[in-house]
Amino acid sequence: MVIGQFIIFCSFLYLIGRGLVIGIDKISLNKLELLGSKISGININNFFILLALFFLGNFAFIINFFSGTNKVYFYALILIICLLNFLKFTFPQITVSGVVNFILTPGILAISTISTGLHYDAALYHIHYQNWIRSEKIVLGLANFHPRFGFSSIYDYISSFFWLDNNFVILHYLNLSFLVVFFCFLLSNVISKKNNLFFPSVFLLLFGILDNFGFNGGRNGFLYIEGVGKQDLAFAVVFLISNLLIINSIVQNKYNNQEFFFFSILVLFSIQLRINGLLSLMLLFYYYFKLKNKNYKVILPSSLLGFLWVVKNFLLTGCLLYPIEITCLSNLSWYSSGDALAWKMDIASFHNGLITNRSLISWFNSWADSQFNIGVAKNFIISLFIIFSLKILFLKTSSKVSFTNKAIVFSYLIISYLFWIYNAPGIRLGMGLFLLTIAVFGLSNLEYKYDIKLNRLIESKYVVISIFMFCVIFMPRVNKYSEFLNEPLYNKKIEIFNSATIPNPNGGYGVVPTFERNKEETCGLNLECVPYPTEVKLYKSNYFNYKIFK
Numbered sequence: 001m002v003i004g005q006f007i008i009f010c011s012f013l014y015l016i017g018r019g020l021v022i023g024i025d026k027i028s029l030n031k032l033e034l035l036g037s038k039i040s041g042i043n044i045n046n047f048f049i050l051l052a053l054f055f056l057g058n059f060a061f062i063i064n065f066f067s068g069t070n071k072v073y074f075y076a077l078i079l080i081i082c083l084l085n086f087l088k089f090t091f092p093q094i095t096v097s098g099v100v101n102f103i104l105t106p107g108i109l110a111i112s113t114i115s116t117g118l119h120y121d122a123a124l125y126h127i128h129y130q131n132w133i134r135s136e137k138i139v140l141g142l143a144n145f146h147p148r149f150g151f152s153s154i155y156d157y158i159s160s161f162f163w164l165d166n167n168f169v170i171l172h173y174l175n176l177s178f179l180v181v182f183f184c185f186l187l188s189n190v191i192s193k194k195n196n197l198f199f200p201s202v203f204l205l206l207f208g209i210l211d212n213f214g215f216n217g218g219r220n221g222f223l224y225i226e227g228v229g230k231q232d233l234a235f236a237v238v239f240l241i242s243n244l245l246i247i248n249s250i251v252q253n254k255y256n257n258q259e260f261f262f263f264s265i266l267v268l269f270s271i272q273l274r275i276n277g278l279l280s281l282m283l284l285f286y287y288y289f290k291l292k293n294k295n296y297k298v299i300l301p302s303s304l305l306g307f308l309w310v311v312k313n314f315l316l317t318g319c320l321l322y323p324i325e326i327t328c329l330s331n332l333s334w335y336s337s338g339d340a341l342a343w344k345m346d347i348a349s350f351h352n353g354l355i356t357n358r359s360l361i362s363w364f365n366s367w368a369d370s371q372f373n374i375g376v377a378k379n380f381i382i383s384l385f386i387i388f389s390l391k392i393l394f395l396k397t398s399s400k401v402s403f404t405n406k407a408i409v410f411s412y413l414i415i416s417y418l419f420w421i422y423n424a425p426g427i428r429l430g431m432g433l434f435l436l437t438i439a440v441f442g443l444s445n446l447e448y449k450y451d452i453k454l455n456r457l458i459e460s461k462y463v464v465i466s467i468f469m470f471c472v473i474f475m476p477r478v479n480k481y482s483e484f485l486n487e488p489l490y491n492k493k494i495e496i497f498n499s500a501t502i503p504n505p506n507g508g509y510g511v512v513p514t515f516e517r518n519k520e521e522t523c524g525l526n527l528e529c530v531p532y533p534t535e536v537k538l539y540k541s542n543y544f545n546y547k548i549f550k
Helices: 002-027 044-063 072-088 096-113 120-135 147-151 154-159 169-191 198-210 232-252 257-273 275-290 296-317 339-350 360-368 371-394 403-423 431-440 453-459 461-473 478-486
Strands: 395-397 446-448 501-503 511-513 538-540 547-549
Touching: 002 044, 002 072, 002 096, 002 169, 044 072, 044 154, 044 169, 044 257, 044 296, 096 169, 096 461, 096 478, 120 147, 120 154, 147 296, 147 339, 154 169, 154 257, 169 198, 169 232, 169 461, 198 371, 198 431, 198 461, 232 257, 232 275, 232 403, 232 431, 257 275, 257 296, 275 403, 339 403, 360 371, 371 395, 371 431, 403 431
Parallel strands: none
Antiparallel strands: 395 446, 501 511, 538 547
16 A cells, blocks of 8 residues: 555656646746756656655745645646646656666655664754744744754755645655655666766665665665655765765866856755755755856746745744854844754753864763664774775776865865764765765776776666666565565554643743653644743734744
């Protein structure tokens, strides 16, 4: 049952993305000719699901300025976008890559749905915040009501469309859809021999296979399937794809306005998923600087959406970029000076960030006390060594990459790692960076060192697909397959239970949970419930009746 449901879900997202592209072509009188175009040599249809997710998230956060998202007419608009596909209807051609991308890959990944549950953070605040998005137009100072709402992302806005009453199984499908995008991206690259992303994609597949071996049973920093409702995997995929495409263009010295427009959308999406995506702006600005015939119109859509996103942050938290204290306005009635810094330090402390330690040595000792951290670090280094050794043994550089471009890429990776170590060096927060590091090893205009039959074997479509499928098959845990075989028609339901509540002991708005039954009891379905006793109270603004917590 779950296999069929997820395949239908991916097809639905694909139709939204394709409908959007057709609609844009129609509005532009086919001047753009997006349908059938390529981005860095990759057919745009490989990005339809990603474009759909980007649209849904931005559509949701914009309408949330004026209304909750749980409205019938918003779903009707999404349906209309799907119907645009009939304007350029073609019967799908059955190909090996099509079957792998749209049947086998989502079918295998869907098996992970068996016995999965909500991520702890989803139960703690993501579901609760999505309830506010669905029920109310934007509430000023909402982060005062629940401080973790300040860390919410566009993932919550996307998720707000996919509630089935008190069943959150589609939120798991949403998470898996980013994995489908990731694997479609890799398969497209490894099947196309002329694509400069062939070797980076092969390296990533090898990295994924090596993830199943090593210390503590494996895990080397490759993607893994999280509990329902968390956006770490989504951010890693968007961060990797956006950065890899930009770096590839820099290495190739190929710059054009159409690709810049697409890259700016991806970078914005990564920032909206997690503030760490701001680092990608360094690459994007360099790309824009290198454009010879700059078309300033291509930067307008992402700039406008980015501006509105900052406005949303400002209204929710009192900060332009939460939790960066310097961007907060302390004279606002709904912001208390120092709050953002306090929560930033709380997150850094939880993940053993360098910012919370006196020296690099004391930080490393503290971070390495976790067997999980040190195990992943060892496995990552071993995987990196194996892939680098294979590159040295069997590949060579066909044309030199300029020193400047090498320095830019190397500096960017170093800065990214320092940022990660300094703020929150959690393994799940670094997945995108680990993947990018592996992929960059393949971006040196590589070719085979020896002319042997093994080369043709490696490039064989069926060999490549076999390696690809091996990586996909081992994404769900092995026990998931036995559970699925025991109940292949199992209709999964993921519920959340409200806790019994008591009046807020601090006299603030709402009630607080008693947590009498289990840790999964949360405030998720009760807008008046907050997990932390607070003195914050709810007021109504004189301007359009917007609510304010202060």
